[in-house]
Amino acid sequence: MSQQNDNLKWLNLTRLALPVKVLFTGYLMAIGVGLMMAGLQILLTHGMADGKFGLSVDDIVYSYYGNRTGSKLETALNGIMKDKAPPAERLEIIKWVRNGADRKTWEQKIKPIVMKRCAKCHAHIPTLPNVTKYEVAKKLAAVDHGASIKQLTRLSHIHLFGISFIFMFVGFIFSFAVGFNRIWKMILIFTPFAFLIVDVASWWLTKWNPNFAWFTIIGGFAYTAASTVMILSSLWQMWIMPWRGQYRDCNAWKGECDR
Numbered sequence: 001m002s003q004q005n006d007n008l009k010w011l012n013l014t015r016l017a018l019p020v021k022v023l024f025t026g027y028l029m030a031i032g033v034g035l036m037m038a039g040l041q042i043l044l045t046h047g048m049a050d051g052k053f054g055l056s057v058d059d060i061v062y063s064y065y066g067n068r069t070g071s072k073l074e075t076a077l078n079g080i081m082k083d084k085a086p087p088a089e090r091l092e093i094i095k096w097v098r099n100g101a102d103r104k105t106w107e108q109k110i111k112p113i114v115m116k117r118c119a120k121c122h123a124h125i126p127t128l129p130n131v132t133k134y135e136v137a138k139k140l141a142a143v144d145h146g147a148s149i150k151q152l153t154r155l156s157h158i159h160l161f162g163i164s165f166i167f168m169f170v171g172f173i174f175s176f177a178v179g180f181n182r183i184w185k186m187i188l189i190f191t192p193f194a195f196l197i198v199d200v201a202s203w204w205l206t207k208w209n210p211n212f213a214w215f216t217i218i219g220g221f222a223y224t225a226a227s228t229v230m231i232l233s234s235l236w237q238m239w240i241m242p243w244r245g246q247y248r249d250c251n252a253w254k255g256e257c258d259r
């Protein structure tokens with residue numbers, strides 16, 4: 001080779017040595033499965049917040065802003081727990097909730113219903129609130145203000161630190177990709193970080209005004225879409241392109257592989 005030896009023509013996804021490809025591939029596969037699990041978890045936790053299956057703007061509003069027209073107890077009795085007691089008894093409980101959840105009515109009328117209809121699950125399964133206890137029921141009967149500031153600060157910093165790491169490495173691997181327009185490559189790498197911040201900011205804004213719930217959904221979709229493109233094209237360029245003999249000789253980090 002008469003060229004200088006620093007031109008690193010092998011520095012792109014198609015030409016990396018197999019051990020490096022295996023390392024990158026293992027990481028991207030684990031992250032890919034992780035993203036799907038995250039989606040599933042959101043569906044199962046937030047997805048049920050409004051008592052109906054599937055993620056909707058209402059779920060996000062209920063999680064962060066709360067349901068300020070009612071309480072968790074009433075929402076549950078009109079939603080996921082609807083089939084657990086006949087209408088007359090549910091109405092009795094809801095009336096009690098709306099009248100301020102006093103102890104006297106609880107003892108006389110509500111406790112017997114709850115013992116009969118709800119205890120078999122709620123008094124025995126540790127992850128469920130024990131609605132047969134007055135203190136617990138009264139808390140659930142209070143107007144729901146959604147996630148607390150304390151919960152939000154905790155969730156926000158874990159989310160920002162943890163997920164930035166994921167995007168850092170996904171973006172790092174993708175920076176060796178070939179054949180992308182340079183502007184698009186930069187947009188793809190930057191999008192997840194930008195929308196991660198939009199996502200977290202939207203939780204706080206939703207707590208203040210429920211209309212911002214849309215940004216949570218937009219943020220989530222945007223960074224999932226951008227990382228999916230980066231993960232799939234990285235895998236394609238490491239395995240499918242070489243398998244088809246489509247090697248590139250260019251230094252990705254010098255910008256030689258961009259279009």
Ligand code: HEC
Nearest residue numbers: 048072073076081084085114117118121122128129131140
């Ligand atoms: C067959 C078991 C079962 C019975 C009976 C039952 N529940 Fe539930 N309840 C559950 C489960 C499981 C959940 C959690 C559902 C979820 O989060 O997706 C739940 C959730 C709830 C919640 C929401 C708790 C929260 O923190 O958001 C409330 C409130 C509730 N139940 C009240 C009641 C009341 C009141 C009754 C009686 C009229 C009742 N449940 C009867 C199983 C039961």
